[in-house]
Amino acid sequence: MGGSVGSAVETTGTADSTGAAPVTVRMLGPLTVMRGDAPVTLPASRKVRGLFAYLALAPHAVTRSHLCELLWDVPNDPRGELRWSLSKIRRLIGEAGRIGSEGDTVSLELTGCHVDALQLDGIAQQGVAVQSLPALCRIADGFAGEFLDGFALDRSPAFNAWLVAQRRHYRGIQTGVLEHLVDHLGEAEAGRYLERWAALCPLGERVHARLLRMLARQQRVQEGKSHLDAVIRLFETEGLDSAPLRDVWREAMAQPPRPAPAQAIAVESPAAVVGVPTTPHHGSIAVMPFADESGAPRLRGGVADALVHDVITRLAKLRSLFVISQGSTFALHDRNIAPDEAGRLLNVDYVVSGSIRRSPGHLVVQVELAEVRTGRIVWADILSHSIDDAFLVLDEIGNRIVASVASEIETVERNRAILKAPNSLDAWEAHHRGLWHMYRFNKQDNDAAQRFFAQALTIDPTFARAYAGLSFTHFQNAFQGWTERRGEVDNALRAAGQGLMIDDRDPAAHLAMGRALWLRGSYDQTLRELETSVDLSPNFAMGHYTLGFVHSQAGDPETAIAAADQSRRLSPYDPLLFGMLGSRAMALMRLGRFDEAAAAGVTAASRPNAHAHIAGIATLALSFAGRLDEARNTLAGIRTTLPSYGLSHFLSAMQLAPDDQALFRKAARRIGMDDGE
Numbered sequence: 001m002g003g004s005v006g007s008a009v010e011t012t013g014t015a016d017s018t019g020a021a022p023v024t025v026r027m028l029g030p031l032t033v034m035r036g037d038a039p040v041t042l043p044a045s046r047k048v049r050g051l052f053a054y055l056a057l058a059p060h061a062v063t064r065s066h067l068c069e070l071l072w073d074v075p076n077d078p079r080g081e082l083r084w085s086l087s088k089i090r091r092l093i094g095e096a097g098r099i100g101s102e103g104d105t106v107s108l109e110l111t112g113c114h115v116d117a118l119q120l121d122g123i124a125q126q127g128v129a130v131q132s133l134p135a136l137c138r139i140a141d142g143f144a145g146e147f148l149d150g151f152a153l154d155r156s157p158a159f160n161a162w163l164v165a166q167r168r169h170y171r172g173i174q175t176g177v178l179e180h181l182v183d184h185l186g187e188a189e190a191g192r193y194l195e196r197w198a199a200l201c202p203l204g205e206r207v208h209a210r211l212l213r214m215l216a217r218q219q220r221v222q223e224g225k226s227h228l229d230a231v232i233r234l235f236e237t238e239g240l241d242s243a244p245l246r247d248v249w250r251e252a253m254a255q256p257p258r259p260a261p262a263q264a265i266a267v268e269s270p271a272a273v274v275g276v277p278t279t280p281h282h283g284s285i286a287v288m289p290f291a292d293e294s295g296a297p298r299l300r301g302g303v304a305d306a307l308v309h310d311v312i313t314r315l316a317k318l319r320s321l322f323v324i325s326q327g328s329t330f331a332l333h334d335r336n337i338a339p340d341e342a343g344r345l346l347n348v349d350y351v352v353s354g355s356i357r358r359s360p361g362h363l364v365v366q367v368e369l370a371e372v373r374t375g376r377i378v379w380a381d382i383l384s385h386s387i388d389d390a391f392l393v394l395d396e397i398g399n400r401i402v403a404s405v406a407s408e409i410e411t412v413e414r415n416r417a418i419l420k421a422p423n424s425l426d427a428w429e430a431h432h433r434g435l436w437h438m439y440r441f442n443k444q445d446n447d448a449a450q451r452f453f454a455q456a457l458t459i460d461p462t463f464a465r466a467y468a469g470l471s472f473t474h475f476q477n478a479f480q481g482w483t484e485r486r487g488e489v490d491n492a493l494r495a496a497g498q499g500l501m502i503d504d505r506d507p508a509a510h511l512a513m514g515r516a517l518w519l520r521g522s523y524d525q526t527l528r529e530l531e532t533s534v535d536l537s538p539n540f541a542m543g544h545y546t547l548g549f550v551h552s553q554a555g556d557p558e559t560a561i562a563a564a565d566q567s568r569r570l571s572p573y574d575p576l577l578f579g580m581l582g583s584r585a586m587a588l589m590r591l592g593r594f595d596e597a598a599a600a601g602v603t604a605a606s607r608p609n610a611h612a613h614i615a616g617i618a619t620l621a622l623s624f625a626g627r628l629d630e631a632r633n634t635l636a637g638i639r640t641t642l643p644s645y646g647l648s649h650f651l652s653a654m655q656l657a658p659d660d661q662a663l664f665r666k667a668a669r670r671i672g673m674d675d676g677e
Contacts, residue, residue, distance in 0.1 A: 022113075121173070133185065137185075367380065427456040472512060544563045545580050551583075558587070561588070564580045
């Protein structure tokens with residue numbers, strides 16, 4: 001446990017408190033320990049060196065029994081060998097670190113050492129983009145190869161599995177650093193990092209394409225031909241198609257020559273310099289086969305493959321991502337291509353990978369979502385279920401994976417887009433910038449969202465999701481009463497209709513149409529569109545939520561509760577969680593379950609960005625539940641920003657039957673919310 005990751009980023013080569021020379025541990029390449037400028041002789045035992053690396057990176061103390069199982073193949077005295085190995089590590093690090101021992105656990109604190117792997121973890125956690133270019137150059141110059149290059153242990157399968165995972169992890173971060181430098185340095189300076197990137201990812205089509213284009217621009221023709229020939233031989237050995245790289249070289253040589261700049265100039269991005277949008281793209285994802293760790297022989301078509309096939313199919317039905325087919329991902333997996341490398345070969349933005357473990361009556365699925373460019377783990381979870389009905393369990397796990405992956409990617413893309421200059425956004429980024437503003441639920445941000453959705457559609461007029469977003473901003477204007485209702489209803493319908501004409505299989509397009517029709521009071525047509533959206537994609541949380549929203553007011557309240565609960569299961573951290581809870585509260589009020597309604601309403605109103613009508617639901621539910629003081633306080637809170645807010649505003653937004661309107665008026669009168677309606 002080498003100190004905190006954050007502190008590792010700031011560690012420099014200063015002497016420790018004893019005045020001794022600083023200790024540097026290098027793991028990105030062959031394992032090396034330096035005291036000052038002098039190398040320290042490493043223990044001859046490979047197991048001591050492996051134990052040192054494992055403990056240095058362990059996030060918490062490790063049990064002795066685990067270490068014995070990890071490194072020793074049933075020795076006569078595993079704990080004795082462990083004690084001997086720890087004594088060797090004490091001599092190696094001296095005063096620069098400390099081995100901790102508490103109970104049956106062991107930890108290694110390297111607070112007096114600079115550890116390059118921990119530094120790289122800190123950079124990944126903070127984000128490569130926020131680091132300065134000089135700092136990243138210094139870090140990249142220290143890359144001497146992949147993690148513990150050339151190191152392996154015989155008859156230690158658990159340790160070697162950990163080693164493979166660490167190499168994959170650090171190769172991804174190293175690649176992200178090198179690619180960032182190539183993107184942001186002038187060509188003369190970026191060339192050496194491009195070559196290091198190619199050496200680190202020899203099967204990466206993207207990096208070889210960039211290297212070939214650079215060699216062509218610089219008229220280094222013979223070098224380019226030699227590099228292309230070497231890559232072709234390598235790709236053919238691995239059974240990969242080299243034709244795209246041949247095309248890259250042919251096209252690059254056909255371009256007019258352009259001399260390399262005399263001086264390297266760092267720029268933010270090509271689009272920021274010329275002031276035009278970059279080439280549009282849509283997010284892409286590959287789902288790799290899950291490993292079956294149950295101990296049974298690996299057979300195609302088992303539970304793990306069935307789950308992956310289900311996840312791929314469901315993600316494709318969402319229509320928000322370009323999803324690589326199962327045939328491609330399984331073919332790469334069969335050639336033992338790691339998930340991060342497969343992501344680069346397939347040129348996708350995200351990769352899903354995982355494992356399953358079965359035991360009698362139980363199934364555990366471990367899954368993670370990684371960003372290919374940076375190697376960062378965006379989301380990870382362990383899903384554990386008892387197997388009463390295997391098909392239902394797989395269905396539930398598939399639901400959770402698909403909904404979480406879609407939600408996490410949308411969050412990442414929204415947050416990334418908000419940091420970019422508006423004139424540098426492509427259609428995908430402009431759409432997610434629009435989503436960021438749309439989910440703020442105020443007039444100013446809603447107007448900004450409209451502009452970004454319109455920008456996305458100017459770049460890519462075939463982007464159905466951007467039409468759905470644009471329709472929702474018009475829906476919000478009508479629903480919130482921010483602008484004249486009739487015109488906004490027409491605009492919402494028009495944008496939804498354009499989205500459907502582009503892609504009538506997109507669940508978001510049918511959702512947009514259903515919402516717009518609800519504004520017009522076309523109840524039956526609304527339900528048909530919303531039911532189509534969830535039929536097209538059973539994992540579409542927003543479709544389930546909107547069905548709950550509509551049923552909570554004018555339909556079956558029990559159906560509303562079931563739909564709202566399903567949307568929360570699919571997307572438990574959704575930006576519209578307040579709406580899901582608010583719909584539940586509305587349905588519960590209509591059923592006379594006032595205490596439950598009040599609990600749901602108060603929770604809904606406390607969510608970030610909950611708007612005035614959600615607080616109105618909470619106010620009425622509290623009144624129904626007899627919690628009158630709380631209801632009046634909640635109403636007073638609404639009126640701090642909307643002084644005239646009353647029942648008329650609430651009823652103009654909702655579509656309640658006359659009997660239900662009379663019910664809500666009774667609750668409003670008890671707390672002074674009835675403003676003459």
